[in-house]
Amino acid sequence: MPETDSPAGRGGAALFGNLAERLQAALGKLKGRGKLSERDVEEALREVRLALLEADVNFRVVKDFLAQVKERAVGQEVMQSLTPGQQVIKIVHEELTALMGGSHARLALSGKAPHVVMLVGLQGSGKTTSAAKLANLLRKQGHRPLLVAADVYRPAAIRQLEVLGQQLEVPVFSLGERHDPVDIARAALSHARDRGHDVVVVDTAGRLHVDEELMAELERMAEALNPRETLLVLDAMTGQEAVNVAQRFNERFELSGFILTKLDGDARGGAALSVRAVVGQPVKFAGVGEKLDQLEPFHPERMASRILGMGDVLTLIEKAQMAMDAEEAQRMAAKLKSAEFTLEDFLVQLRQVRNMGPLDQLLGMIPGLAGASQLKGLDVDEKQLKRIEAIIQSMTPEERAHPAIINGSRRRRIARGSGTSVQDVNRLLKQFEQTRGLLKQLGAGKGSRRARSIFARLFQG
Amino acid sequence: MTGLRPDAGEWSHLMRERALTFERRQNMGEGGGWFSRLRAGLAKTRAGLASRVEGLLSGRGGRIDESVYEGLEEALVLADAGVTATMSIMERLRERAKREAPKGAEDLKRMLKEEIAALLRPVARPLALDPPGLAAAMVVGVNGSGKTTSVGKLAWRLQREGRQVIIGAADTFRAAAIEQLQVWGRRAGAAVIAHEPGADPAAVAFDAAQAAVARGADVLLVDTAGRLHTRTNLMEELRKVHRVMTSRLGQPLREVLLVLDATTGQNGLVQARQFAEAVPLTGIVLTKLDGTAKGGIVIAIASELGLPVKLVGVGEGAEDLQDFAPEAFAEALFS
Ligand SMILES: Nc1nc2c(ncn2[C@@H]2O[C@H](COP(=O)(O)OP(=O)(O)O)[C@@H](O)[C@H]2O)c(=O)[nH]1
Numbered sequence: 001m002p003e004t005d006s007p008a009g010r011g012g013a014a015l016f017g018n019l020a021e022r023l024q025a026a027l028g029k030l031k032g033r034g035k036l037s038e039r040d041v042e043e044a045l046r047e048v049r050l051a052l053l054e055a056d057v058n059f060r061v062v063k064d065f066l067a068q069v070k071e072r073a074v075g076q077e078v079m080q081s082l083t084p085g086q087q088v089i090k091i092v093h094e095e096l097t098a099l100m101g102g103s104h105a106r107l108a109l110s111g112k113a114p115h116v117v118m119l120v121g122l123q124g125s126g127k128t129t130s131a132a133k134l135a136n137l138l139r140k141q142g143h144r145p146l147l148v149a150a151d152v153y154r155p156a157a158i159r160q161l162e163v164l165g166q167q168l169e170v171p172v173f174s175l176g177e178r179h180d181p182v183d184i185a186r187a188a189l190s191h192a193r194d195r196g197h198d199v200v201v202v203d204t205a206g207r208l209h210v211d212e213e214l215m216a217e218l219e220r221m222a223e224a225l226n227p228r229e230t231l232l233v234l235d236a237m238t239g240q241e242a243v244n245v246a247q248r249f250n251e252r253f254e255l256s257g258f259i260l261t262k263l264d265g266d267a268r269g270g271a272a273l274s275v276r277a278v279v280g281q282p283v284k285f286a287g288v289g290e291k292l293d294q295l296e297p298f299h300p301e302r303m304a305s306r307i308l309g310m311g312d313v314l315t316l317i318e319k320a321q322m323a324m325d326a327e328e329a330q331r332m333a334a335k336l337k338s339a340e341f342t343l344e345d346f347l348v349q350l351r352q353v354r355n356m357g358p359l360d361q362l363l364g365m366i367p368g369l370a371g372a373s374q375l376k377g378l379d380v381d382e383k384q385l386k387r388i389e390a391i392i393q394s395m396t397p398e399e400r401a402h403p404a405i406i407n408g409s410r411r412r413r414i415a416r417g418s419g420t421s422v423q424d425v426n427r428l429l430k431q432f433e434q435t436r437g438l439l440k441q442l443g444a445g446k447g448s449r450r451a452r453s454i455f456a457r458l459f460q461g
Numbered sequence: 462m463t464g465l466r467p468d469a470g471e472w473s474h475l476m477r478e479r480a481l482t483f484e485r486r487q488n489m490g491e492g493g494g495w496f497s498r499l500r501a502g503l504a505k506t507r508a509g510l511a512s513r514v515e516g517l518l519s520g521r522g523g524r525i526d527e528s529v530y531e532g533l534e535e536a537l538v539l540a541d542a543g544v545t546a547t548m549s550i551m552e553r554l555r556e557r558a559k560r561e562a563p564k565g566a567e568d569l570k571r572m573l574k575e576e577i578a579a580l581l582r583p584v585a586r587p588l589a590l591d592p593p594g595l596a597a598a599m600v601v602g603v604n605g606s607g608k609t610t611s612v613g614k615l616a617w618r619l620q621r622e623g624r625q626v627i628i629g630a631a632d633t634f635r636a637a638a639i640e641q642l643q644v645w646g647r648r649a650g651a652a653v654i655a656h657e658p659g660a661d662p663a664a665v666a667f668d669a670a671q672a673a674v675a676r677g678a679d680v681l682l683v684d685t686a687g688r689l690h691t692r693t694n695l696m697e698e699l700r701k702v703h704r705v706m707t708s709r710l711g712q713p714l715r716e717v718l719l720v721l722d723a724t725t726g727q728n729g730l731v732q733a734r735q736f737a738e739a740v741p742l743t744g745i746v747l748t749k750l751d752g753t754a755k756g757g758i759v760i761a762i763a764s765e766l767g768l769p770v771k772l773v774g775v776g777e778g779a780e781d782l783q784d785f786a787p788e789a790f791a792e793a794l795f796s
């Protein structure tokens with residue numbers, strides 16, 4: 001392995017850095033060459049197989065999945081604008097997305113309240129934090145959640161949930177560490193009924209799927225709680241074991257879904273695909289940071305791109321599909337030359353970025369950027385992005401077109417309107433100015449360099 | 462120093478935990494050494510790889526054909542060794558098979574285990590916390606990998622060896638992380654130096670170093686908050702903790718340990734690289750090997766980075782920390 005500086009967002013993918021080239025070498029770069037032959041498909045899938053394994057998709061899941069894809073792909077017409085290799089990857093991507101479960105699955109909270117949501121999983125997967133985040137989300141949706149601290153084994157786990165509950169102002173039920181978790185479950189449920197909580201989120205102790213004693217204990221808890229949702233909390237960095245874990249938990253608890261945690265890192269997250277494939281239940285939420293509002297609905301499409309990790313190729317495919325891209329790029333280039341790149345353009349770019357998936361992943365997708373050392377250590381913060389978007393949206397069209405007119409009182413108004421501070425507005429304007437300056441310098445440069453500086457500027461400080 | 466004896470409440474909790482641990486051990490057919498415990502744990506999984514590989518090997522009368530190689534390759538990938546490391550190990554195995562003509566599939570498997578053990582032997586190094594002098598160590602790693610627990614276990618072990626241990630609670634971020642460590646401090650009989658939640662972790666590390674020097678402690682162990690290696694600012698914070706400790710002690714830390722969960726997949730390699738870039742890692746603590754995960758990612762890490770593996774975690778109890786043994790590890794990959 002010669003390459004050691006694989007950039008953020010493409011963890012462990014150095015091997016596949018030049019996948020586009022390898023596909024071309026194997027399949028040629030001639031576009032739209034009639035139907036996909038068996039050989040085309042096999043050659044392309046060999047590369048896909050490596051990519052999936054590097055992303056931690058389970059070995060057997062990869063095998064089954066690719067067999068399925070092959071069946072679908074052989075004989076398909078190659079799009080005019082794509083090479084056979086790209087066509088195969090397009091199919092892989094579609095199948096992956098479908099397998100990951102179409103659109104976002106919601107919590108099933110119907111029937112008689114209180115509804116119990118029980119979080120289970122291995123040690124250290126992120127159950128306690130996820131429980132608090134979920135309660136936070138539910139409360140924002142108008143529910144009256146109760147958190148239940150039932151991890152009596154890990155030292156101070158109960159205390160941890162209590163602190164989080166305090167921060168959120170969500171009540172936490174606990175009986176301390178010296179009670180049987182089954183008793184805690186029962187007491188919590190009647191407490192919830194008494195106090196009129198409609199949702200009960202239960203944090204359980206981490207346990208190994210092969211720990212018979214603790215699995216049996218969890219079964220007794222489930223009997224007492226009769227949970228509407230049993231969610232397995234899974235670390236996005238989990239390797240090949242994910243299937244065994246998910247299978248074991250599912251056998252005993254009939255999982256209704258998963259929460260995938262620590263997705264803000266650079267793990268490709270193939271475990272998500274594995275567990276979906278073996279259990280058949282969807283990933284319902286993704287943890288994307290340590291803060292308590294950093295739990296998001298899960299997006300299968302983004303995850304499919306991330307797992308596949310073939311940024312270069314996927315981008316090419318997208319380009320081929322969206323004719324608009326070329327025009328847009330030209331328009332932007334023209335604007336740059338005349339230095340009239342406005343906040344409006346800035347926002348358009350931001351929106352495009354947001355539509356395309358996790359940022360760190362996106363950065364890896366930009367051709368020529370994958371190996372850029374400048375990207376190393378770039379701290380991409382989705383929340384910051386949202387804030388910038390809010391600020392620009394609070395500006396009038398005139399302000400967006402001519403940022404120079406944004407004086408002190410306008411700044412205050414914008415800050416108020418976007419729920420940010422004047423410092424935030426100032427910082428954004430400064431970043432914008434710097435970006436524009438840079439863009440001017442790079443106006444003649446290649447697209448990738450331009451993009452790089454935009455992103456680099458955006459996420460500094 | 463905090464007394465060796467936990468308070469009454471703590472005590473009953475501890476007793477129950479012991480009883481549980483005891484029961485578990487019995488179930489697992491404890492027979493000394495972590496390898497037998499691993500085996501016992503593994504034996505429980507039907508879906509385990511063991512029977513599959515075994516099946517592959519025996520089903521063909523022990524003859525070696527391509528499918529035997531494929532089976533072994535699959536086993537390595539399923540253990541999270543990664544495609545690259547697996548390929549190069551298999552390459553070596555094929556070459557060796559050409560030279561030494563294995564008698565059958567079993568013999569080939571033995572050779573593979575030897576290859577892996579040979580690859581790991583250079584990185585299996587003991588902890589460098591021996592006397593004389595104050596031996597300082599810190600643990601780093603992603604969230605939930607087992608840092609605090611490992612510090613607790615290590616403190617427990619060292620105290621039992623008669624060393625005076627001081628623990629620094631530099632995870633000031635995660636809710637109740639300090640309390641968690643304090644419980645471990647009581648179990649081990651080690652003093653815990655802590656500040657308020659939210660305090661500067663470097664300041665805690667500094668104070669802990671100060672206390673260790675002032676009290677003439679033998680060992681200083683500093684716990685840190687979990688962080689994803691992609692968070693530049695948090696990695697910078699880690700650098701600072703390390704820098705402050707080193708300069709207060711006036712000498713390098715003896716151990717800077719990356720705590721890695723054995724269920725980690727290929728991202729483990731990225732973690733090792735990135736943490737090593739931030740602080741001078743001296744080795745790995747591989748935790749949660751009591752599950753069915755094989756921890757094969759350390760093979761990838763060993764072959765690419767040569768980072769030593771020092772300890773393995775095999776449970777949640779104080780005594781569930783063992784030295785890393787390459788042969789047993791290689792054996793367990795296929796058991
Ligand atoms: N089964 C098992 N669990 C472990 C092991 N080491 C740590 N844990 C558990 O993993 C969880 C996270 O550990 P903790 O030390 O809090 O992780 P930290 O966030 O890195 O400090 C806790 O529930 C620990 O009890 C181990 O070797 N085996």
Ligand SMILES: [Mg+2]
Pocket residue numbers: 608609610632638684685686687
């Ligand atoms: Mg900790």
